[in-house]
Amino acid sequence: MADSISTPRITSEHLDSFTNRTIRIVGKVTQLRGEVATVESNGPFTAHLNRDAHLTVGNAVEILGKVNQDLSVRVLMATDMGTDLDFNAANAVVDATHRYKEIFYVSDD
Numbered sequence: 135m136a137d138s139i140s141t142p143r144i145t146s147e148h149l150d151s152f153t154n155r156t157i158r159i160v161g162k163v164t165q166l167r168g169e170v171a172t173v174e175s176n177g178p179f180t181a182h183l184n185r186d187a188h189l190t191v192g193n194a195v196e197i198l199g200k201v202n203q204d205l206s207v208r209v210l211m212a213t214d215m216g217t218d219l220d221f222n223a224a225n226a227v228v229d230a231t232h233r234y235k236e237i238f239y240v241s242d243d
Contacts, residue, residue, distance in 0.1 A: 160224045
């Protein structure tokens with residue numbers, strides 16, 4: 135699996151391990167200000183939105199994005215997932231992704 139097409143699922147606590155990499159992250163939108171959103175995913179992070187991202191405060195979102203040096207995320211694509219997402223299930227997927235990372239993504243380890 136090539137690194138350029140590998141998009142590991144993470145939460146905000148994993149951001150520092152994925153700088154300059156493309157990732158997927160699910161969270162709840164807590165604040166919107168212009169082209170910047172604050173998203174909660176086991177901790178808050180800042181998402182720099184593209185013009186195609188249409189998010190709603192209080193809704194879940196899945197972001198495909200690139201982690202910046204400051205641990206913010208530049209959004210490449212965002213999917214609004216409404217208000218009825220099971221975050222425990224989403225976090226379980228992230229846990230499995232990192233527990234069995236050799237299946238899911240190429241690691242720098």
